[in-house]
Amino acid sequence: MTTTTLSAPGAPAxxxxxxxxxxxxxxxxxxxxxxxxxxxxxVAAALFFVLPFAFVFLTSVMSDGQAMSGELWPxxxxxxxxxxxxxxxxxxxWWKNSLMYAGLGTLFxxxxxxxxxxxxxxxxxxxxxxAMILVISTMMLPPQVIVIPMYLxxxxxxxxxxxxxxxxIPMAFGDAYSIFLLRQFLLTIPQEYIESAKVDxxxxxxxxxxxxxxxxxxxxxxxxxxxxxxxxNDYFGPQIYAAQNPGAWTLSYGLESFKSAHNVDWNLxxxxxxxxxxxxxxxxxxxxxxxxEGVTLTGVKG
Amino acid sequence: MAxxxxxxxxxxKKMREKLRTVGFLSPWLVGFSVxxxxxxxxxxxxxxxxxxxxxxxxxxxxxxxxxxxTQMPLFGPALWNTLWLVVxxxxxxxxxxxxxxxxxxxxKSGAGFFRTAFYLPYLAPPVAATVAFVFLLNxxxxxVNEILGAVGIDAPSWFNDPNWAKPxxxxxxxxxxxxxxxxxxAALLDVPREQYxxxxxxxxxxxxxxxxxTWPAITPIVMFAVVTGVVQTMQYYTQALVAGKLASGITxxxxxxxxxxxxxHSTLTVPQLVYSLGFQNFNTGAACVLSLVLFVxxxxxxxxxxxxxxxxxxxxx
Numbered sequence: 149m150t151t152t153t154l155s156a157p158g159a160p161a162x163x164x165x166x167x168x169x170x171x172x173x174x175x176x177x178x179x180x181x182x183x184x185x186x187x188x189x190x191v192a193a194a195l196f197f198v199l200p201f202a203f204v205f206l207t208s209v210m211s212d213g214q215a216m217s218g219e220l221w222p223x224x225x226x227x228x229x230x231x232x233x234x235x236x237x238x239x240x241x242w243w244k245n246s247l248m249y250a251g252l253g254t255l256f257x258x259x260x261x262x263x264x265x266x267x268x269x270x271x272x273x274x275x276x277x278x279a280m281i282l283v284i285s286t287m288m289l290p291p292q293v294i295v296i297p298m299y300l301x302x303x304x305x306x307x308x309x310x311x312x313x314x315x316x317i318p319m320a321f322g323d324a325y326s327i328f329l330l331r332q333f334l335l336t337i338p339q340e341y342i343e344s345a346k347v348d349x350x351x352x353x354x355x356x357x358x359x360x361x362x363x364x365x366x367x368x369x370x371x372x373x374x375x376x377x378x379x380x381n382d383y384f385g386p387q388i389y390a391a392q393n394p395g396a397w398t399l400s401y402g403l404e405s406f407k408s409a410h411n412v413d414w415n416l417x418x419x420x421x422x423x424x425x426x427x428x429x430x431x432x433x434x435x436x437x438x439x440x441e442g443v444t445l446t447g448v449k450g
Numbered sequence: 451m452a453x454x455x456x457x458x459x460x461x462x463k464k465m466r467e468k469l470r471t472v473g474f475l476s477p478w479l480v481g482f483s484v485x486x487x488x489x490x491x492x493x494x495x496x497x498x499x500x501x502x503x504x505x506x507x508x509x510x511x512x513x514x515x516x517x518x519x520t521q522m523p524l525f526g527p528a529l530w531n532t533l534w535l536v537v538x539x540x541x542x543x544x545x546x547x548x549x550x551x552x553x554x555x556x557x558k559s560g561a562g563f564f565r566t567a568f569y570l571p572y573l574a575p576p577v578a579a580t581v582a583f584v585f586l587l588n589x590x591x592x593x594v595n596e597i598l599g600a601v602g603i604d605a606p607s608w609f610n611d612p613n614w615a616k617p618x619x620x621x622x623x624x625x626x627x628x629x630x631x632x633x634x635x636a637a638l639l640d641v642p643r644e645q646y647x648x649x650x651x652x653x654x655x656x657x658x659x660x661x662x663x664t665w666p667a668i669t670p671i672v673m674f675a676v677v678t679g680v681v682q683t684m685q686y687y688t689q690a691l692v693a694g695k696l697a698s699g700i701t702x703x704x705x706x707x708x709x710x711x712x713x714x715h716s717t718l719t720v721p722q723l724v725y726s727l728g729f730q731n732f733n734t735g736a737a738c739v740l741s742l743v744l745f746v747x748x749x750x751x752x753x754x755x756x757x758x759x760x761x762x763x764x765x766x767x
Contacts, residue, residue: 186556193550194567200625201570203593204582218591260477267474273467279475286486288752290685292721293745296728296737297492298485300503321481352470381575383688384721388729400577404692407581414585421578428573 208419215415229419238394239420242402249312249386249398250379256320257375258368261327266356268327269334270342280331286324291384299388310393315385319375326371333367334360369438373431380428399424490745497738507734514735518743522736527715528723531616535686535719539620540679544672547630554631555638565635572628580692583622584609588697609697612716619689619717630675637671638664680751684744687721694718720744 207215208229210222233239267273268280303309337360345355361368386401397405403424407417472479497514501507518525550568557564571579586594587608598605608618645663654662691710698712710726711718720740728737 183558186553187559190553190557190560190564193553194564197567197571197625200582200586203586207585207593216591218593218596220593220596260481263474264478267471271467271471271474273471282482283478285749285752286482288681289486289748290721290744292685292687292724293741293748294486294489294493295724296734296741297489297496299729300492301489318481318485320477321485322478327478352474377573381577383577383692384725387725400575403577403581404695407696414591417581418585421581424578425574428575429570432570432573 204418204421207415208422210415212413212415215413215418226415229415230423233416233419233423236406236416236420238397238402239406241395242397242399245312245390245396246380246398246400249316249382250376252316253319253379254372254375256316257323257326258372260320260322261330261371262361262364262368263356264322265327265330265334266360269331269337270339270360283324283327283331287328295384295388302389309389311396312386312390312398314389315379315382323375326375329374330364330367330371333370334364337363366438369435373435373438376431377428493738493741493745496734497742499735501734502732503734504732510735514739518736518739524711524715524718524723524726525740527711528718528720531690531711531716531718532684532686532720534616535619536680536683538616539623539683539686540676542620543623543627543630543679544675546624547627547675548634548668548672550627550631551634551638554635568631569628572626572631574626576688577692579622579626580689581696583618583625584693584696587618587621609693609717610713612714615693615697615713615716619693622689622693633671633675634668637668641667677751677754681748684748684751685721686719687725690717690719691722 203220206220206222209225209227210219210229211224211226214223268276268283298314299309302314306314308314341359341363342355345359350358380398381400382398383400386396386398390396390398390401394402394405403417403420406420496507498509498511499507500510500513554561554565554568574582586592589595589605589607589610592608594608595605606614608614641664645667646659649659649663694710694712694717695708698708709730710722721744724737724740724744727733727740
């Protein structure tokens with residue numbers, strides 16, 4: 149698949165050769181062939197990306213028996229499967245927990261990342277480069293590297309295991325990835341705006357809140373979205389801290405047990421799977437611009 | 451005289467600036483020391499201890515290190531699987547992402563639809579995407595094998611076959627190519643059009659244009675994608691764990707202790723082994739040794755990343 153996508157844009161350009169008709173006609177034919185080739189590949193690729201969603205959806209509305217049959221199209225449409233999922237004990241709690249983790253986590257992250265990113269982007273001080281290197285290093289580290297001592301502190305000293313607080317509280321102290329991304333964004337704000345605010349008598353805090361934050365809204369939106377998605381999708385964190393207390397599970401963590409509890413009911417599992425995907429996809433559609441901007445920001449060179 | 455009066459004022463200003471910097475950085479300074487510095491040091495400490503999380507830790511010297519590096523049976527498979535994924539998954543993701551990125555820039559009709567369709571799977575939460583793929587590819591009743599069977603292809607058992615489990619994970623990762631697609635698309639659109647026109651005048655074909663115009667322009671982004679891909683793949687955990695657990699068909703809750711890596715340790719990655727050692731076997735010492743091995747590899751890659759200036763740390767910093 150990969151090789152066809154790579155060669156497709158160029159390949160048709162050559163097939164137009166050896167034609168006796170005029171150059172204008174030939175050019176038009178080449179363009180047409182090119183169009184056909186590109187869009188054929190595009191449709192094939194779209195099938196690869198979209199069909200999994202389609203199969204998940206179709207299975208989610210099948211009857212229990214049919215979901216185990218290997219048939220592709222539902223004979224009867226059991227919309228009630230979705231109600232059954234919602235009435236599964238715990239499912240609503242998982243929703244609530246996911247929202248709390250993602251909501252508070254995002255709020256804490258943004259509040260703590262803004263001043264740090266601002267200082268790293270706009271202040272000149274000794275050790276700035278070292279600080280940036282440390283931020284990037286933390287960002288790159290697998291979370292498993294430090295999880296054991298952290299777990300021991302939360303569980304044995306603070307007695308907070310069995311809840312999501314060990315995941316939420318650290319976010320009030322700066323998340324490396326958010327700091328890095330926001331700092332890249334803040335670098336693009338011209339120094340003159342900050343200087344003129346100072347000339348007008350603004351202190352650092354006022355400059356940050358009145359001038360920088362409004363200008364950095366797209367960047368802040370991007371890190372907020374990323375953090376929301378990170379928390380929503382997190383599996384490792386809840387597994388470490390909330391595993392022993394089903395009342396504290398999140399959707400991402402609970403989904404797996406859903407499959408287990410319902411044994412082989414693929415239809416209900418697929419309904420639950422879709423229900424977990426939907427909020428993220430809705431958030432994306434409402435905030436598409438900020439999101440794509442954030443993704444490109446990761447690749448931006450300073 | 452003038453110097454004398456100005457020096458303290460200047461020093462006061464410097465002092466104030468320093469305090470201001472520290473103040474703004476303070477959330478991160480606290481976070482970095484408490485949630486990174488401390489646990490890292492503690493990990494090193496525990497790697498020399500025998501500690502089962504009930505009795506007091508006891509010093510055992512290099513015993514844990516020797517055990518993990520030379521005796522532990524699962525260390526080899528875990529390291530091999532992680533390296534396999536780092537090489538194969540990252541390479542295929544970059545090539546596929548570049549291909550899809552190129553494709554998207556060529557689409558004339560329905561560009562918005564295609565872009566969204568290609569991007570959406572990236573948004574699917576990893577657990578949900580994995581559950582979906584385990585269903586799609588299940589050898590009994592999965593739609594993929596139903597279709598392959600209908601057209602007469604002898605389909606593999608995907609997540610249930612030790613030889614196919616990792617390729618299945620790669621397939622899952624290619625489905626979520628959206629992030630790389632967007633990055634490559636942005637980079638490709640940034641290549642100046644005049645350069646293509648100039649290359650065309652010089653008689654360059656499609657391949658020539660890609661090789662001499664596109665490729666040099668996007669190399670930094672490709673480099674960036676490779677290095678961040680390597681870093682991400684070294685942390686590869688959720689998808690491998692969930693796929694292994696679900697495919698194994700063991701129908702008990704996620705709190706249950708099952709050895710990860712089904713089938714035949716073929717999906718066991720280093721991070722999973724850290725979890726298994728530390729939270730299932732309560733062998734804190736060995737788990738910390740393995741954490742540090744992972745740490746060293748990750749640091750080596752990170753250093754490479756900053757050396758090669760893969761777009762992460764601006765040169766003037």
